[in-house]
Every structure is written in C-alpha cells, then in structure tokens.
Amino acid sequence: MFPLKPVDVPDVDRRSLPVFEAGSIDVPYVIDGMDEAISRNTFWEEHSHPTHELIWNTRGASSLTVGSRTWTITPTLGLWIPAGVRHTAWTPAGTWYRTAMFSVQSTAPIADGPVAVDVTDLLRLLLDRLAEPSLEGSSRATTEAMVLDVLTPSPHELLLRIPDSELLAPIVEAVRADVRDAGTLEAWSARLGVSSRTITRQFRAETGLGFSRWVAAFRIQRAIVLLADGDSIDEVAMTVGFRSASSFGTAFRRVTGTSPGQFRVR
Template structure:
C-alpha cells in the first residue's frame, strides 16, 4: 500500500505461495539463508559503497539478521519483501528499501527475482533515515548502482559515481508497506489471507465465526494497523498482486487469484491502494 510519508501506518507484501515467516524456512522448495547480526559500525569496512546482485533461483527466506553497514535493497526484476518487527515493505524495480545499520530484519525473495543489495559505510555515509524507509529507484540511480557493481573502476571514477549515488538517494513520497496485526483475535483472518488471497469472507461472517461483534474486529484492526477491516484486507490482496504483476502475470489472471470478479474491479482496488493502475505498475 502506498502511504504518504506523514502517515504513521503503512503494506505487507506476500507472494501467493508465501507462508508465514516461521514456516517458510522449513517448507519444501524454499531456501533458508542465515546471516550474522552486527551492531552498526561493528566492522570497519574498506569501502564507501559496495553493491552486489543475484538472480534468485529458488524461493528464498532470509532469516533475521543485521548489518554493520547501511543497506539499500532493490530489484532489477521481480518483487520481494523485507520485514522489520510487524511491518513488511515491498521491494520492486522502482521502489527500494533503505535499512539503517544495525536494524534487525528478515526477507522473502521469490524465485526469478533479480535481487540487488548495496552496502554503505557508516563512517563515510550519513544515514538516510534512522528507520527503514522506501527509496525511489530512478533510471539514473539504477544505472549508477549498476556501474558500481560492474567491477574495478578507477579510483576517481568510483568516487564520482559514489558521490552521485549519495546525491540521488532520497526517501520516496510513498511506501509499499503494511502493518500486520499480531493479536490472537485477528490471527485467523491474517492466516486465511496468507494462504488464500482470493478469500472474500465478509466482516459479518468473521464476526460470527470468532464469536465477537463486527465492531470489535473493526476496532482491533484500527488499533493494530490504522486501517479498518475492508481497507486492510483489500491492501493485503493488492500486496499479493504486486508480486504476481512484478513477475509478469497477466492482469486478468492476477485479478482472479486475489479474489476479484473482474479486471476492472481489481484495477479500481489496486489504484486505490497504490495510486496507480496495475498496467502502469507492471510497466514501471
């Protein structure tokens, strides 16, 4: 979900085959990667900016870890997600994520994603933000980051490229993230949409199943996520859709798989959540 930076809440991105973070590492066909946890600046790195990339061959879960450096995650192809506490950011070719040094996070990267990670020395680079924040990956920034990943550059050329990268880094106007409720009351709703984003169980039916009033469920969603039941469930479905669209699935197919009867109704919901049409998002 795209939220203006002034808003305190924000959209969790879940692939349609994604399971919960606890189940993911143990699921057949899912790679689990374990990385160490460092405090900010715990290791004095010999670089200002260092980028790396990988085409992910299998669905991959990155167990919680932290870096001694600041990190910028972005994708040249596909959509992934990063989790910090109860918040999950979507990462796409146009919206990356800045994670300050020392901040624990985990991640989910579907197979086929062209994944990029850029590390920034805490001694040489001031933090873009004290908390994780989305970054717009412009075409120019993408080219410059790619140049730093290509290999050895003359010292003067590298310094100029690094300076341009740092000059272009800025928080995006909106963020693709969602707060996920953690209470036992709302857990059945959350787990149902994790397993089946096409589920369209109504608020009234959920209230009956859970033995509470619809108002109680609505109030719980507002308290934990800042959104009501309808807006939160719509945003969760759209976040499933983001991953599917980013890997090239057709709009009609995606609409059906996330519970919409027509592409037009899906497009309306997608635009309401992200501020753009599914076609424009996929093209971007």
C-alpha cells in the same frame, strides 16, 4: 504463493546470516554492492548488517519484514535499511535482487528506520557504474557522491502491517492460507464472538486500516508478485480475489499510486 512467513511452502532455501550492530565492522568502502539471481524460494532468517543497505530487484518482486511491517520490493521501488536493524526477507524463485551496502562511517542515514526509495533511471545508472571494476579514484568518489545526493525517501511505499493480537490471528492466518476468500467482516464477527466494530477498531489500532482495506492491501501485495511474473491483469485480479479487473485496478491504484498496467510497464 507469496507468504509473509515461510509456512507450508515447498522447496524453501532457508539462509542464516549474522546479527551485527551498526558500525561494528569497519568496511574498506563507501558504497559496495552485490546481486544474485534466485533459483529457489528463499527465506532469509533474521539478521542485521554493520552497514546501511539499499535493496531492490532487477527482476521480480520480493518482501522484507521488520517486526510487524512488511515491505514489497520491486525493480522500481527499493528499500533502505539502516545498519543494525534486524529483518527477515522472502525472495521467490525467479527473483534477481541487488543490494548496495553503505559505510556507516562515510554515509549519513537517509532515515531513522526502513524507508522505501524510488529506484529511478538515474539512481540505477549510478549504481551500475559503481559496479564497474575499473571505476577508481576521483571518478568513483564523484559517482558515490551523486548516489548519496539522489538517494531520498519515496513518497510511496508498498507497506503492509501484520496484526499480531490474539483476536486477529485467525483472520491473518485465513488470509495467508487463501487470499481469494478472506471472509466478510460480519462472518468473522460471528465466528470470533465479538462485534464488527471491535474487529474494525483492532485492525485500525494495529495496522492503520480497517478490515476491508487491510485485506485489499494484502491482496495487492500478492498481485504485485504475479504481475512481476508476467501474469495478465485479468488473471491476477481473479487469482487474488477481486470480482473484476476494474475493482482490482481501483484497489491497486489506492495502495500503489499507479494502475496495474502502468506498474507492469515500469
């Protein structure tokens, strides 16, 4: 299961971290990092860092939420979170995540808000080098400068906006409960007692997508986790509610910019 909030999920490790304002703590580094292999489904309560943060995965897919926006994080697509931005995170069991923390005093933010970052081979190699304990002095400074030079926002992002209006709440909860059976727009219109046009208008206002496109994007978020776990493309398509692998591939490419097969290879 890949919820966008930790409801009805067994064996969840809930973790609490402090809320810091940007730059509220002076850190003795320009870039520092850590990693952790997650053995249990883990939910990180709302928190913020005094430093900028880049988070990506060595293995698996996870998610990070700021307000109504949820980004999917993978081994090839990370997320930049500016210092002081409050966020929660969901890390499924089996994920191996990595973070790099950037000093506010030494690093200009690459964007005003959270933004996806392509974790290229070059960026990964540079960050790996910074993790070497023996790297010091001018060699470390040069590597840090190279990281900052190649660290740029990605033209793609795996972002899903979650509507929070009372009208759309039953739809959101139904999709969370069973992503395979979201119901039709016409069925929801009858159930909620409003026109299909009203539902569509509200979805577009809150998410930028119509009902069908939003449901497809939600399904693709779930599919990414299953693909990262090693499930076959046909199995994933069926699990998340697509009638065929071809329709799944079309929706996957529309959301991610690549095919399910290419995503798995990457």
